Amino acid sequence: MNNDKKDKVLNDYLDGNSELSKQYHASNSAEPPSHVDEAILSIAKKSITGKKQKAKFVFHKSPWSKPVSIAAIITLSVSLVVTMQQETRQPLISESEVEMFDSSVIEELPVPEKTLSIDAAIMVNEFESKQEKRERIDAAAPASLGATAESYRANNKAKAAKPRMKEVPDNRMLMKESVSSEIIEERKLLNDRVEAIQEDVSLSEEGIGADKAKIKNLELIAIKELWESGEINLAKIRFDDFKTHYPDETDESIKKILGNNIYMALIK
Amino acid sequence: MNNDISDESLMMSYTSGDAEAFEVLYQRHKGPVYRYMLNLCRNEAVAEELFQEVWVKLIKARERYVASAKFTTYLYKLAHNQFIDHYRKQNVRIVEDCSVKVDDVEHVQQTGNNPEKQAYTNQLIDQFTKILEELPNEQREVFLLREEAGMSVPEIAETIGINNEAAKSRLRYAIAKLRSGLCENELL
Numbered sequence: 107m108n109n110d111k112k113d114k115v116l117n118d119y120l121d122g123n124s125e126l127s128k129q130y131h132a133s134n135s136a137e138p139p140s141h142v143d144e145a146i147l148s149i150a151k152k153s154i155t156g157k158k159q160k161a162k163f164v165f166h167k168s169p170w171s172k173p174v175s176i177a178a179i180i181t182l183s184v185s186l187v188v189t190m191q192q193e194t195r196q197p198l199i200s201e202s203e204v205e206m207f208d209s210s211v212i213e214e215l216p217v218p219e220k221t222l223s224i225d226a227a228i229m230v231n232e233f234e235s236k237q238e239k240r241e242r243i244d245a246a247a248p249a250s251l252g253a254t255a256e257s258y259r260a261n262n263k264a265k266a267a268k269p270r271m272k273e274v275p276d277n278r279m280l281m282k283e284s285v286s287s288e289i290i291e292e293r294k295l296l297n298d299r300v301e302a303i304q305e306d307v308s309l310s311e312e313g314i315g316a317d318k319a320k321i322k323n324l325e326l327i328a329i330k331e332l333w334e335s336g337e338i339n340l341a342k343i344r345f346d347d348f349k350t351h352y353p354d355e356t357d358e359s360i361k362k363i364l365g366n367n368i369y370m371a372l373i374k
Numbered sequence: 375m376n377n378d379i380s381d382e383s384l385m386m387s388y389t390s391g392d393a394e395a396f397e398v399l400y401q402r403h404k405g406p407v408y409r410y411m412l413n414l415c416r417n418e419a420v421a422e423e424l425f426q427e428v429w430v431k432l433i434k435a436r437e438r439y440v441a442s443a444k445f446t447t448y449l450y451k452l453a454h455n456q457f458i459d460h461y462r463k464q465n466v467r468i469v470e471d472c473s474v475k476v477d478d479v480e481h482v483q484q485t486g487n488n489p490e491k492q493a494y495t496n497q498l499i500d501q502f503t504k505i506l507e508e509l510p511n512e513q514r515e516v517f518l519l520r521e522e523a524g525m526s527v528p529e530i531a532e533t534i535g536i537n538n539e540a541a542k543s544r545l546r547y548a549i550a551k552l553r554s555g556l557c558e559n560e561l562l
Binding site for chain 1: 388391392393396397400404405408409412413422425426429430433434436498499502503506517520521526527542545546549550552553556
């Protein structure tokens with residue numbers, strides 16, 4: 107069989123409806139078993155259904171996953187920060203500790219600073235400066251005739267009297283609770299010192315009042331001696347000065363020291 | 375579903391989630407693919423297994439399918455590769471002594487109730503099957519692709535990965551041997 111004849115046979119076959127094809131299809135008509143058909147179709151359906159479910163899941167997941175995760179991160183971060191702040195910002199003095207102190211003393215106490223030793227030093231300095239200030243006030247008091255040292259200090263005290271503990275800002279809190287017991291002890295010491303200073307001041311005020319009365323009496327005695335020694339004009343001049351300095355002094359108290367005759371003569 | 379719809383459209387529909395499209399596609403091609411496998415393997419159990427694996431691979435690889443490729447070529451390429459892989463894994467040389475008995479084939483063309491005609495038909499089937507089995511695997515495969523898938527020579531060449539001339543040559547030899555065998559047996 108030459109090539110042309112072979113090609114003709116092939117082309118006839120490829121044109122279709124050849125006897126060979128008929129013979130083949132007559133003898134080959136096998137089909138796959140039904141259980142294989144069912145298995146394959148089941149796999150095909152499950153594959154599609156699984157994909158749809160997966161797609162649904164992705165649809166629900168994609169729009170919410172990011173916002174929810176961001177919100178969760180923010181919530182956790184904020185709560186963590188707040189918790190840390192609450193743990194670190196333990197108040198220097200709790201409310202119960204504040205109640206232990208006399209309210210007047212607390213008003214006088216300065217606001218505590220960051221460290222205990224510095225606080226104490228500042229408070230002591232402040233009290234010392236206040237004491238010096240009070241001494242200056244007391245020294246100036248006799249010269250200013252219209253105002254006593256007591257009223258002057260009372261005025262200053264009223265200006266300074268403010269509830270300082272309420273003004274304590276949050277950042278003026280110490281970090282460790284264990285320090286608070288030491289603070290209480292030091293504050294007690296300072297409180298005792300303040301009370302001692304106040305007692306000293308009151309005593310000095312009483313002394314000043316006694317001295318003033320004593321000076322007046324001495325002045326009147328000196329005028330009486332001048333009169334009795336014959337220096338009548340000098341006695342009159344000092345008596346006039348006395349009346350100028352002590353205008354509120356009653357006639358009776360003056361007569362009591364000078365005597366009625368000398369007093370009547372000096373008035374004339 | 376309409377039978378006029380092309381294989382490619384059905385496959386794309388299935389890829390989009392239409393399970394019914396796959397069923398139509400399967401009904402169209404299950405017989406030819408099964409016979410292709412059966413005549414290649416000449417072992418019904420192996421043929422069933424490979425047949426099932428071919429369709430499972432098609433289901434799994436559906437998203438890689440592009441409509442520009444002819445579905446038949448794509449499907450039989452899967453089948454060809456499945457057949458080659460199977461025998462490579464088994465490390466079995468494809469020998470010629472396997473046989474498919476006609477009794478294993480479920481369908482036998484009915485020729486009526488005439489016992490003489492039935493006997494003659496059975497004889498024809500037996501003889502043709504023997505002649506087909508005697509063909510070398512390469513020649514049998516191109517013949518099966520032509521008969522079962524209705525492929526042209528270039529499509530056969532593309533499916534099994536050879537050039538057109540080789541495919542044409544194999545097919546030519548296969549036809550010649552089959553005709554010769556049928557003539558010898560006075561069947562043609």
